[in-house]
Structures are given as structure tokens and as C-alpha cells.
Amino acid sequence: MSQTFRWQRTHTCGDLRPGNTGEQVILTGWVQSTRDHGGVIFVDLRDRWGRTQVVFHPEDAALIEQAKRLNMESVIGIRGRVVERPPEMVNPQIETGRVEVVADRLEVLNRARPLPFVIKDPPEALEETRFKYRYLDLRRPAMQRNLLLRHRAAQVVRRYFDENEFLEIETPVLMKSTPEGARDYLVPSRIHPGKFYALPQSPQTYKQLLMVSGFDRYFQIVKCFRDEDLRADRQPEFTQIDVEMSFVDEEAVFTVMEGLMSRLFRETLNREIILPFPRISYDEAMLKYGLDRPDLRFGLEIQDLGDLVPGCGFEVFEQVIRSGGAVRGFRLPGAGTFSRKQVDDLTAFVRNFGPKGLIAVQFQPDGVKSPVSKFVAAGWMERLRSRFGVETGDAVLIVASDKKGVCDALGNLRNKLAADFGLIDRSRMAPLWVTEFPLLDWDSGENRWVAMHHPFTAPRPEDIPLLETDPGKARARAYDLVLNGSEIAGGSIRIHQSGMQSTLFRLLGIDAETARRKFGHLIEALDYGAPPHGGIAFGFDRLVTILAGESSIREVIAFPKTTSAISLMDGCPSEVEPAQLAELGLKWITS
RNA sequence: GGGGCCGUAGUUCAACUUGGUUAGAGCGCCGGCCUGUCACGCCGGAGGUUGCGGGUUCGAGCCCCGUCGGCCCCGCCA
Numbered sequence: 001m002s003q004t005f006r007w008q009r010t011h012t013c014g015d016l017r018p019g020n021t022g023e024q025v026i027l028t029g030w031v032q033s034t035r036d037h038g039g040v041i042f043v044d045l046r047d048r049w050g051r052t053q054v055v056f057h058p059e060d061a062a063l064i065e066q067a068k069r070l071n072m073e074s075v076i077g078i079r080g081r082v083v084e085r086p087p088e089m090v091n092p093q094i095e096t097g098r099v100e101v102v103a104d105r106l107e108v109l110n111r112a113r114p115l116p117f118v119i120k121d122p123p124e125a126l127e128e129t130r131f132k133y134r135y136l137d138l139r140r141p142a143m144q145r146n147l148l149l150r151h152r153a154a155q156v157v158r159r160y161f162d163e164n165e166f167l168e169i170e171t172p173v174l175m176k177s178t179p180e181g182a183r184d185y186l187v188p189s190r191i192h193p194g195k196f197y198a199l200p201q202s203p204q205t206y207k208q209l210l211m212v213s214g215f216d217r218y219f220q221i222v223k224c225f226r227d228e229d230l231r232a233d234r235q236p237e238f239t240q241i242d243v244e245m246s247f248v249d250e251e252a253v254f255t256v257m258e259g260l261m262s263r264l265f266r267e268t269l270n271r272e273i274i275l276p277f278p279r280i281s282y283d284e285a286m287l288k289y290g291l292d293r294p295d296l297r298f299g300l301e302i303q304d305l306g307d308l309v310p311g312c313g314f315e316v317f318e319q320v321i322r323s324g325g326a327v328r329g330f331r332l333p334g335a336g337t338f339s340r341k342q343v344d345d346l347t348a349f350v351r352n353f354g355p356k357g358l359i360a361v362q363f364q365p366d367g368v369k370s371p372v373s374k375f376v377a378a379g380w381m382e383r384l385r386s387r388f389g390v391e392t393g394d395a396v397l398i399v400a401s402d403k404k405g406v407c408d409a410l411g412n413l414r415n416k417l418a419a420d421f422g423l424i425d426r427s428r429m430a431p432l433w434v435t436e437f438p439l440l441d442w443d444s445g446e447n448r449w450v451a452m453h454h455p456f457t458a459p460r461p462e463d464i465p466l467l468e469t470d471p472g473k474a475r476a477r478a479y480d481l482v483l484n485g486s487e488i489a490g491g492s493i494r495i496h497q498s499g500m501q502s503t504l505f506r507l508l509g510i511d512a513e514t515a516r517r518k519f520g521h522l523i524e525a526l527d528y529g530a531p532p533h534g535g536i537a538f539g540f541d542r543l544v545t546i547l548a549g550e551s552s553i554r555e556v557i558a559f560p561k562t563t564s565a566i567s568l569m570d571g572c573p574s575e576v577e578p579a580q581l582a583e584l585g586l587k588w589i590t591s
Numbered sequence: 592g593g594g595g596c597c598g599u600a601g602u603u604c605a606a607c608u609u610g611g612u613u614a615g616a617g618c619g620c621c622g623g624c625c626u627g628u629c630a631c632g633c634c635g636g637a638g639g640u641u642g643c644g645g646g647u648u649c650g651a652g653c654c655c656c657g658u659c660g661g662c663c664c665c666g667c668c669a
Contacts, residue, residue: 039626053629072619091629114620117602120630124603124618128661181669201669228668229592352594352665412664441669454669508669562661 007077007107014050016099020082025101027052028077028109030139032119034070041067045078048144053091053100054078066106073112073119073139079105127554131568134559146556149268150544154221156267157241160260166217166243171206173199173223178518179510180455182226185236193585199225202537204454205522207244208494211533212525216246221540230563232552233486233542237561241543243491244535250479250493253534254433257481257489261431268547273429277481281436287328290411292437295485296430298423300414302330303387305398313377320400327400328410329359331388332417335395336362336369346397346413353412354405359398363390415485426549431483439463439476440507448509453478455504456522457492458534471507477534488543491536498526 009028016025029047041056041064056067070076080103091097116133117125121142130137137143158168177184177198184198200206202224210218220242227236245253258275265271278296285294288301305327309317317327338346343360350358361370361384368381388396399409418424439459440449451457453476459467463474481489495501501523505515515523544556554560561567581588 033629033631035628035631037626037628037631038624040628041626042628042631044629051629055627058626086627089627089629093629097629114601116619118619126598126603126661128598129602131661178669182667204669226668229666231668232663234668451669457669563663564660566660568661 005105005107007109009077012049013045013047013052014095016052016082016096016101018084018098020099021084023082024079025082026077026079027054027101029075030119031070031072031074031076031112033072034067036068043067043070043076043078045076046139050096051094052096054080055100055102056106057102060104063103063106066108067103070106070108071112071114073115073136074108075110075112077107077109078103128562128568131560131562134569138558143555146544146548146550147558149548150556152268153264153540153544153547156264157219157221157260160263161217161219161243164217164256164259166219167215168220169210169215169218170220171200171203171210171222175200175206176518179514180451180508182228185225185227188584188586190584201226202240203242204456205519207242207535208456208522208530208533209525211244211246212528212530214246214531216531218242218244218535230561230565232554233545235541235553235557235560236565238553239540241489241538241540242535243537244533246531246533248493248532248534250435250477250534253491253493253536254479257536261481264543264547265429271429273431277431277433279433279435282434282438282475283436285434286407286411290407290409290414291485292434292480293482293485293487294432294434295415295418295424296432297425297428297484298418300330300332300418300423302328302410302414304328305384305387308380308383308387311377312380314372314375317372317400320402325400325402326406327398328406329388329396329398330410330414331390331394331396333391333394334421335360335397336364336393338362338395346417349416350399350409350413353408355399355401355409357399358409358413359400361396361398363392363394363396365392429484431481434480434482435478436460436475437478437480438472439467439474439478440471442472449507451504451508452476453490453492455508455510456494456501458495458500467503467507479536481536481538483543483546486542486546487539488546489536489538491534493532493534496526496530496532498523501526 007026007028010025011020011027013027013029027045029045032044032046032051035042039058043054043056045052045054056064058064078101080101082099083102084099115136117123117129117136119136119139121140123130123137123140125137138147161168174187174197177186177196178201182201184201187197187199189195189197203220203222207218222240222242223237224240225237228234230236245256254276258277262273262275265273280294282292285292287304288294290302306321309321309327312318320327338360343358346360347358359370359372361368361372361381363385373381384390384396390396397413399406401409438452439457441452443450449471458477460475460477466474477493479491480487495504502512502515505512505519541553541556545553548556550556559567559569566572
């Protein structure tokens with residue numbers, strides 16, 4: 001218990017091997033567990049690098065008394081000699097399992113109180129408890145691995161872009177609030193009472209302005225903020241890999257990003273992925289997979305049945321087609337024997353997305369079972385069977401509704417069933433580009449067009465005439481990168497001429513005055529020699545989540561917030577002093 | 592804003608169909624035994640405002656209302 005001994009470790013807890021046998025070493029770390037056999041005592045010492053077994057022998061009475069009092073998660077230093085374990089005592093589960101350290105000196109550097117939960121994988125504590133004591137949760141090897149992976153991914157990104165002549169340039173975190181897109185987080189200005197900064201939803205306009213400045217190739221690993229409701233894959237603050245390039249078209253962007261993905265997989269997971277990535281148009285994705293982020297790791301492809309409907313005899317189908325809707329479905333192998341309850345559950349699931357129901361056509365050995373059997377014309381079931389290549393024992397699941405409802409319902413049903421019935425090949429990585437997105441989307445609530453990607457996205461040249469005649473049909477030069485059914489990046493070739501930018505603002509119902517006030521600097525910049533440019537932004541957290549094989553974004557974020565945007569650890573958001581409000585010229589109004 | 596699931600010991604869960612005496616178990620914690628374990632083992636012990644507030648009832652962990660919190664989903668997320 002010397003106060004003067006210098007506990008400077010000679011090795012980490014992951015270092016020692018038989019080659020170190022005989023060396024005197026000093027280790028420091030956390031007590032993972034103690035095994036007191038009455039005579040000999042074993043202590044597993046843990047740090048970021050691994051775990052090493054320390055042995056205390058009973059000959060040194062003072063030392064063994066100290067060791068007896070060790071408790072879990074205390075921080076200690078030990079000195080001792082490395083010995084090789086006899087073959088029958090090797091622990092093959094840990095890297096250092098062929099050796100142990102026979103201690104001759106021990107000091108408790110900081111004794112830990114009993115912890116709220118045991119540090120082990122998988123965690124025994126609920127997420128709620130883990131978040132309250134996140135600093136303890138992060139001691140778990142799985143969390144250390146995830147954050148190490150995240151770090152490595154970030155370093156790969158920096159190296160890759162640096163090698164390709166991209167500049168990492170920081171953009172402001174305090175910026176102007178914009179009318180389009182997600183709800184902004186606002187920051188009141190003390191110096192200008194009544195005025196506000198906004199935290200960036202993305203550095204979109206800044207990176208475009210950097211292209212106008214001639215930097216040509218920009219990237220940034222940057223925090224973005226959106227004040228919207230949360231999900232398993234959504235946090236109020238998240239990290240983007242933000243990229244912009246000058247004098248490029250879609251192909252050039254794809255090539256550089258595929259190169260990045262290839263490097264990421266190789267240098268973090270030691271995995272090769274096949275280049276180039278497949279591509280699919282938005283329309284085809286919606287038709288075959290129901291979603292604009294298809295998961296290609298399994299089949300269950302959707303087929304349109306519109307051509308089978310006229311004259312089929314089932315009035316519900318006929319009516320949906322006459323009114324411009326769609327009748328589509330997919331084949332689910334083995335679902336021919338689903339119970340009534342199973343089908344009812346799927347029907348309830350489908351109703352979440354708009355359609356009134358789900359028609360399950362079950363092909364059973366003794367015939368076809370379906371609620372529409374008694375309505376449809378003779379031979380219709382056979383046409384259905386050949387359309388889907390049905391084998392006995394399968395079912396075809398059909399949804400009839402407006403097009404959006406059919407896509408939503410079948411797309412989500414497809415994902416759910418694949419997950420529920422283990423149809424997803426977890427060993428596969430399935431990246432793809434989704435292209436040819438619509439430029440605009442009709443917002444029936446606000447009764448106006450909104451940008452599907454963002455208002456700076458260029459229309460495809462051949463669709464420019466449509467802007468005046470049928471804006472909803474115009475396609476954008478926008479693209480998403482989808483990996484395993486998750487949208488991990490999205491971008492576009494931008495508008496680089498102020499005339500077109502003004503046209504877009506006009507289409508979006510943003511009047512000239514508002515456009516000038518909110519985006520005047522960008523429009524003006526486009527007139528001073530803006531190069532053609534485009535870019536993309538990766539959801540870094542989502543990407544790392546997939547690399548780590550996790551299912552929630554929270555598993556790769558050191559200090560995440562809950563689904564109600566609260567930090568259970570430090571209790572933010574929290575109230576502030578009245579004086580702070582006064583200084584900002586703000587007053588709390590109870591509603 | 593809406594729907595679903597959940598909240599019981601430090602922690603993870605249980606307490607039965609349909610409310611009934613003293614709310615149980617694993618892990619952790621405390622004490623004891625044990626010289627080769629590595630999820631050590633064995634014996635004993637302590638530990639509870641059943642999230643909070645109200646209601647129904649002779650009686651509420653259980654039923655009802657409200658509220659707070661967690662997770663999943665819809666809306667939302669250019």
C-alpha cells in the first residue's frame with residue numbers, strides 16, 4: 001500500500017503471451033471477477049485491451065488478506081511474475097488464456113461501490129438502466145468493440161478522402177433557420193434578442209458554397225440536428241459523412257462512394273464487397289419491393305396483378321383498379337398452412353399502412369383456400385398460381401388499395417415476414433443505388449409541392465419541360481445508397497444556376513421574397529461562377545450500426561438519447577434559471 | 592398527435608385462468624467454508640412506498656381514471 005509506488009503499467013490486460021513467461025509485469029485495470037478458493041484467489045483484471053488472470057497464493061498472508069477484500073469493478077494495480085499455465089488450465093476463451101500473473105503486490109487505486117448491474121455481455125440490464133449508467137454500460141466489451149469499430153470507420157473515411165484530394169472543412173453549427181425540411185433546433189441569440197440561430201439539419205448550403213469557392217472536393221464528419229420524433233434508427237443529433245464534388249455527374253459520385261464503401265468493409269471487417277453496386281430506379285423499387293430502400297437479402301418480390309383484374313369477378317379488385325389504385329402481391333412459401341389467426345395478424349399489420357385488408361390465397365393440398373374463392377371466375381386461381389410460380393403449400397398475399405397504400409403495406413409486410421421467418425441471409429451485404437427519384441412530392445396537408453430530396457436538387461435535363469406541365473412526373477438527379485434495406489446515404493447533383501433554383505423555389509410555393517431572405521446568399525453565389533456540382537451524405541451512425549451487426553443506432557453512439565429525446569444519464573433537457581431566460585429576452589409561457 | 596407492449600428487491604424476472612393471509616426466484620450485496628478456478632462451488636443472511644396520484648371494493652401488485660418514464664410502430668423525419 002505504498003503511497004510512493006509508481007503504478008505505471010508495463011503491459012495491458014490483453015498483451016501477455018507465453019513469450020512473456022518469467023517477466024515481472026505491472027498491470028492496471030478493473031476487477032472483472034474474483035474467485036476465492038479459500039487458499040488461492042483468482043482475479044480477472046480487465047481493461048480496454050482484454051482480460052488477464054491474476055493469481056494470489058496463500059503464502060503471503062498480508063497480500064491474500066488484501067485480495068480477499070477485492071470487489072467487482074474496483075480499479076487496482078498489481079505487480080507480479082508471468083507464468084505459463086499447464087495445458088489443462090489454459091482458458092481458450094481469452095487471448096491471454098495461456099498465461100497468468102502471480103501477484104506479489106496489490107493496491108486498490110479506487111474501490112467501487114456495488115454496481116447497479118453486472119458488467120457482462122450480453123447485458124443483463126434493461127436499456128433504461130444501461131442509459132442511466134451509460135459510463136458503466138460502455139465498459140462492456142461489446143460496447144467497447146462498437147466504439148472501436150466506429151473510430152476505425154471514421155479513420156478510414158478520413159484517409160480515403162484525403163488520398164483522393166478531398167478537404168475536410170468545418171462548417172458552422174450556428175446557422176440560419178430554413179423553412180424547408182425537418183423542424184430546426186433553435187438557439188436564441190443574446191446579442192440580438194428575439195433572433196435565433198438554428199442548428200444544422202445538414203451543412204447543405206455551406207458545402208455548395210464551398211464548391212462555388214473552388215475547393216472542388218469537400219468532406220466532413222459532422223453532427224446534424226433534427227427536432228423530429230425518434231425511432232430505433234433515428235436520434236435528434238446524428239453524424240453524417242458529408243461530401244460534395246465539383247464538375248461531376250452521378251457516375252463520378254457513385255464511383256468515389258463505391259470506393260469508400262469498399263475500403264470501409266475491407267479495413268473494418270476485412271470483407272470484400274463486389275463493385276459496382278447494382279442500381280434500380282425508384283419506380284422499379286416501389287413496384288418490386290414496395291419501398292425505396294429495398295432489402296435484397298431475400299426474395300418475396302412483389303408482382304403487379306392489374307392485368308389479371310379486369311373481368312376477374314371480384315368487385316373489390318375491379319373497383320380499386322377502375323379508381324386508379326393497384327392490386328399487387330407476393331408469394332410466401334409455406335404460408336399455405338397459416339392459421340386463421342396468423343392471417344388475421346398479418347391483416348392487422350397491413351391496416352397500419354392504409355389498406356383495409358389483406359387477401360391471403362392459400363394453396364393447400366386439397367384445394368385453394370381464400371376469402372375471394374367464391375367470387376373469382378373459374379380458372380383465375382390457376383392464372384394466379386402460374387403468375388407467381390406457386391407450389392402447393394404456398395400462399396399469395398394480395399393487397400388492393402391506392403398505390404401508396406399498396407406499396408407501403410406490401411413493402412413493410414415483406415420485411416416483417418422475412419424477419420419473422422428467418423428468410424434474411426445475415427451473412428450477406430446487399431448494397432444498391434436507387435436512382436431516378438421524383439423531384440417533387442405532393443403534400444396534401446399543405447396543399448403544395450415539396451422537394452422529395454431537398455430544394456437544391458437538379459431535375460433530370462429531359463424532364464425540365466415537365467416542370468411547367470406536370471411537375472409530379474419530373475424526375476430528380478437524386479440517388480440513395482441502400483444497404484440491407486437501410487438508407488445509409490442520399491444525395492444529388494445540385495442546381496448550379498440561379499434561374500433554375502428560382503424556378504424550383506417557385507414550384508415549392510416559396511415566394512421570391514422568402515427565397516431571397518432565406519437563401520439569397522446561395523442564389524446570389526450561383527451567379528458568381530458556380531461550377532456544376534453534386535454530392536452525398538452518409539448516415540454514419542446507421543452505417544456503423546450495420547457494420548457492427550447491431551439493430552439499434554443507440555448501440556454505436558456513446559451517449560444516446562431515449563425515444564423522447566431525453567438523456568437519462570445527465571437529465572437533459574432541463575430547466576434553466578430565470579436570469580438566463582431574461583438575458584436572452586425570453587419568457588416562459590405556460591400553454 | 593395516434594396505436595401497441597411494459598414499469599414489482601441494487602438488478603433481471605415471477606406472483607396462475609377471474610382481486611384474498613406473510614409479494615417469491617436468479618444474479619449482485621453481506622457473513623462463513625473451500626488451494627486451480629475462469630459464469631468456481633457449498634452453507635447462511637440482509638434487502639420491497641409493487642413508478643407516482645386518485646378511484647372502485649370488506650380487501651388492489653392485479654380492476655378503473657389520470658400522470659411520469661422506457662421500448663416498438665404510424666404520422667413526422669427536405
